[in-house]
Amino acid sequence: MRHSMAALILLAAVGCGGSAPQAEEPKPEAAASTDAAESKTETAAAPKAEEDVKGLPEACAGDAAACVMPKGFVKRLCNGVYPELALYFFQKGSPWRRAYVAVKEIAPFNGLGGPSAEEKLTFDEELLVLGQMKADTGGMQVSGATGSVDVLRWDGTCATLSTEEVRFQAPPKPKHAIIPWRILEDATQEALKQHEKLAATAIERKKECKGATMGAVSAKCEKADKALNDLVVEAVRTGTTVPKPSKLP
Incomplete structure (x- = not known):
């Protein structure tokens, strides 16, 4: 009889959750909010490509790999001719990405509406990348579809080329505009x-x-x-x- 009563007490204890409660795990929302705050802090110092810059940009905007300038500044830059500024941006150690003409010869065209140089772009001419635009194909793979690249030449003028007309590997002896x-x-x-x-x-x-x-x-x-x-x-x-x-x- 005693053994039966003991068994009943043990079963009652198990059924009522007699085991010690486990510590709750941290809520994932808290970790996510912390990550978001850290990410916001890390990117706060880098300007976005869409933002305007009243002074001279000193660091890459948006994607560091592409290293472009803010669009507002590029628009103003390419509405004029700034040879001194071109020399300033082309200085050794500057962060701006270089590109090189990959075709024999191109008539200059400024897709941002400003003036163009009379001198044609020639094979291996060194350029400074200001911005890139991917071709809008609606998510479809379209043969021959290409984007464009806005560039600054050594003479202080801007030009717009297709991505097929430039390459990013430096030639042995890069050329330059006059x-x-x-x-x-x-x-x-x-x-x-x-x-x-x-x-x-x-x-x-x-x-x-x-x-x-x-x-x-x-x-x-x-x-x-x-x-x-x-x-x-x-x-x-x-x-x-x-x-x-x-x-x-």
């Missing part, structure tokens, strides 16, 4: 003259070209002008510091 040395701001010219060979070539160019701004020039003037252009690019690529220009978009 830089209008004569109209560069004095501060930019003086900074570039810290490059010793460039300073000497600038003096030689001035002597050979004798202040010519248009029309026919001598062969020696053309040669000196080309040499000076190449040295400007060499100076910027190798670390000569270019100041922020006074004229901004």
Whole structure:
């Protein structure tokens, strides 16, 4: 009888949940909200590609891999011609992504409505990527569909190319657009003259070209002008510091 009563008491204890309650696990909502807050903090410092920037952009907007500039700034930049700013952006160590012309020759077209250079883009010309636009195919795979790339040239003008007309692997000897040395701001010219060979070539160019701004020039003037252009690019690529220009978009 005692054994039967003990068994009944044991069954009653089990049926009433006599085992000790387990600790509750943290609610997933709390972890998710923490992750969201951390993510918001991490991205707060990086501007979005759609945002406007009143000053000069110093860091990539949106996707770091693409490294583009805010669209509002790009629109203003490409509505004018900014050769000093091009040199500033092309400086060694700048974060902006480079691209190179992948076809023999292209007539310049500014898809953002601003002016274009008269000089055609040529194979291996170095460009700076301002923004990229993917082709809208409604999610379908369409043969031949391609996006576009807005780029800045070394002369301070913008151009719009299809993604098939550029590549991102640097060639052995990248080319460049003609830089209008004569109209560069004095501060930019003086900074570039810290490059010793460039300073000497600038003096030689001035002597050979004798202040010519248009029309026919001598062969020696053309040669000196080309040499000076190449040295400007060499100076910027190798670390000569270019100041922020006074004229901004």
